[in-house]
Amino acid sequence: MTAPLRLRLDTAALQDNWRALARISGPAACGAAVKANGYGLGATVVASHLAAAGCRDFFVATWAEAERLAGLGLPNLSVLHGVRDADMDLARSAMARPVLSTPAQVARWRDAGGGACDVMVDTGMNRLGVAPQDVHDGLLDGLRIETLMSHLACADEDHPMNARQRDRFASLAGATGARRMSLANSAGIALGSGYHFDLVRPGIALYGGVPRDELAGVIRQVAYPEAQILQRRTVRAGETVGYNATWTATRDTEVAILNLGYADGYRRAFSDRGSGEGGALPVIGRVSMDLVAIDVTARPALAEGDWVTLDYALPAAAMRSGVSQYELLTGLGTRFANQG
Numbered sequence: 304m305t306a307p308l309r310l311r312l313d314t315a316a317l318q319d320n321w322r323a324l325a326r327i328s329g330p331a332a333c334g335a336a337v338k339a340n341g342y343g344l345g346a347t348v349v350a351s352h353l354a355a356a357g358c359r360d361f362f363v364a365t366w367a368e369a370e371r372l373a374g375l376g377l378p379n380l381s382v383l384h385g386v387r388d389a390d391m392d393l394a395r396s397a398m399a400r401p402v403l404s405t406p407a408q409v410a411r412w413r414d415a416g417g418g419a420c421d422v423m424v425d426t427g428m429n430r431l432g433v434a435p436q437d438v439h440d441g442l443l444d445g446l447r448i449e450t451l452m453s454h455l456a457c458a459d460e461d462h463p464m465n466a467r468q469r470d471r472f473a474s475l476a477g478a479t480g481a482r483r484m485s486l487a488n489s490a491g492i493a494l495g496s497g498y499h500f501d502l503v504r505p506g507i508a509l510y511g512g513v514p515r516d517e518l519a520g521v522i523r524q525v526a527y528p529e530a531q532i533l534q535r536r537t538v539r540a541g542e543t544v545g546y547n548a549t550w551t552a553t554r555d556t557e558v559a560i561l562n563l564g565y566a567d568g569y570r571r572a573f574s575d576r577g578s579g580e581g582g583a584l585p586v587i588g589r590v591s592m593d594l595v596a597i598d599v600t601a602r603p604a605l606a607e608g609d610w611v612t613l614d615y616a617l618p619a620a621a622m623r624s625g626v627s628q629y630e631l632l633t634g635l636g637t638r639f640a641n642q643g
């Protein structure tokens with residue numbers, strides 16, 4: 304039984320995006336953030352295709368996410384949220400490396416025998432990470448650190464914080480036995496070679512997000528939501544469509560109702576603003592939980608049962624909706640029949 308909505312994935316574009324980011328990153332290795340179920344697109348599918356393209360370093364948020372990828376045999380898998388006591392059994396199985404980010408996690412890992420790990424240092428974002436001063440004071444001594452990392456707070460803007468974080472991070476070179484250093488997310492890659500260090504960690508740009516203009520024209524759309532027409536009707540001039548009757552027909556209008564709504568991540572912010580088929584089919588009225596109405600006057604042949612592709616190029620869709628590119632992707636629901 305196929306669902307009446309599907310997420311078409313352009314896996315060639317996904318791989319090309321990774322190759323483009325790897326090229327821009329020069330000698331630095333290019334990894335992939337596949338947390339949040341591969342940014343909503345399916346972590347297993349995404350990680351398999353990226354591994355086939357040559358990616359060797361993968362990042363998830365939690366051990367539950369790592370477990371779901373365990374069968375792929377990825378060469379390097381890191382868990383960004385570190386290890387709680389409750390994670391230690393999984394962590395000891397060595398299916399992935401924890402990214403230790405607090406002194407308590409460092410102690411827990413060391414007490415458990417301290418296998419290979421990664422460490423997150425906070426260089427100014429004040430989110431996760433140990434303090435640079437603690438590193439200089441020997442907090443990490445004796446740990447087997449694969450990757451020392453930090454995370455940029457403002458890489459998608461030109462902000463003085465970027466260079467400040469880069470310099471703080473660079474000052475840690477040689478302060479630990481870490482084999483590699485890693486700072487840049489997608490936007491950080493576009494900040495230039497001074498931000499690349501040994502390993503970059505793009506997420507959003509792999510999936511078609513364009514966090515900085517330098518990446519426009521380089522990054523291709525990957526995810527295409529498609530929905531089936533459940534009903535086609537003629538709405539007479541003066542009649543309204545949808546909840547709260549916010550849209551009124553100014554002329555007789557051909558309307559199709561699609562099997563897609565905000566419960567699938569097609570946000571209510573697309574009410575009267577979204578479209579399908581490259582703008583030819585405007586969304587009219589409110590987006591409902593499971594349904595959306597589009598004006599199909601421009602496509603007389605479209606009928607009940609046909610499929611329509613919603614316009615979901617992330618930079619444009621974010622502008623239209625006022626919803627971030629990240630939320631537009633990761634908010635996609637679970638009712639799509641994923642197309643690999």
Ligand SMILES: *Cc1c(COP(=O)(O)O)cnc(C)c1O
Nearest residue numbers: 336454488489490504505506507
């Ligand atoms: C999510 C995440 C990334 C990827 O960020 P993008 O902005 O999606 O490229 C990289 N590093 C860390 C620590 C992250 O949490």
